[in-house]
Amino acid sequence: MNQGTTSQLPATAHTFTQRLSSTRRGARLARLLAAEQLRTWPVSPEVAERAELVVAELAANAALHGRVPGRDFRLTLTLDHVAGALRIEVTDTRGEKLPVLGPEPGPDRESGRGLLLVVALADRWGTEPNEPVGKTVWAELDSGTCLTVR
Numbered sequence: 001m002n003q004g005t006t007s008q009l010p011a012t013a014h015t016f017t018q019r020l021s022s023t024r025r026g027a028r029l030a031r032l033l034a035a036e037q038l039r040t041w042p043v044s045p046e047v048a049e050r051a052e053l054v055v056a057e058l059a060a061n062a063a064l065h066g067r068v069p070g071r072d073f074r075l076t077l078t079l080d081h082v083a084g085a086l087r088i089e090v091t092d093t094r095g096e097k098l099p100v101l102g103p104e105p106g107p108d109r110e111s112g113r114g115l116l117l118v119v120a121l122a123d124r125w126g127t128e129p130n131e132p133v134g135k136t137v138w139a140e141l142d143s144g145t146c147l148t149v150r
Contacts, residue, residue: 014041014079020059022067022092030059030075030090041079043086047143050121051077051086054139057114058090061099061137066092079143085123086141093134098127 016037020026034055038048055075062073076089101115118125122139130136 012080012082014077016077017074019072019074022063022071022073024060024063026073027056027059027063030073031056034075034077034088037077038086043079043143047086047141050141051088054088054118054121054141055090057118058088058137058139061114062090062092065097065099066094066135068093084143086143087138088122088141089136089138091130091134091136095129095133095135098135099137 016034018030018033020030031052035048035052038051043051055077059073059075066073071093073093074089074091076087076091078087078089079085080087099115101119118139121141123142125137125139128136128138
């Protein structure tokens with residue numbers, strides 16, 4: 001009997017998904033969970049830091065603008081080694097309320113800069129409808145040259 005060894009191909013992606021309450025507490029927890037998860041994946045500290053800020057903004061927007069009472073939002077992180085990118089998705093149930101990138105708010109405004117931060121930190125971003133109801137706001141951060149071995 002020939003006993004050969006079976007080689008496994010390395011994982012081409014890491015994925016993390018979590019449903020969270022559409023509240024300020026849920027948005028804060030999304031940021032904390034993302035930060036903890038990214039510490040276990042082979043991404044550079046620079047990419048992890050940018051991703052944590054993007055998650056914070058998208059989760060806050062989901063809790064504030066995408067909130068439907070009694071409905072959660074979903075956070076998904078996908079690190080695709082082949083594409084060399086980290087994809088952040090936040091899905092809420094308010095499909096009719098798409099994010100709009102407007103002019104920068106005045107210096108006296110305390111809000112309105114979240115999407116501008118996402119644009120500045122992400123390499124790509126956009127929205128997709130989520131069937132049967134809702135939308136997904138996503139952002140991608142290139143990590144191809146920033147992967148680290150842990």
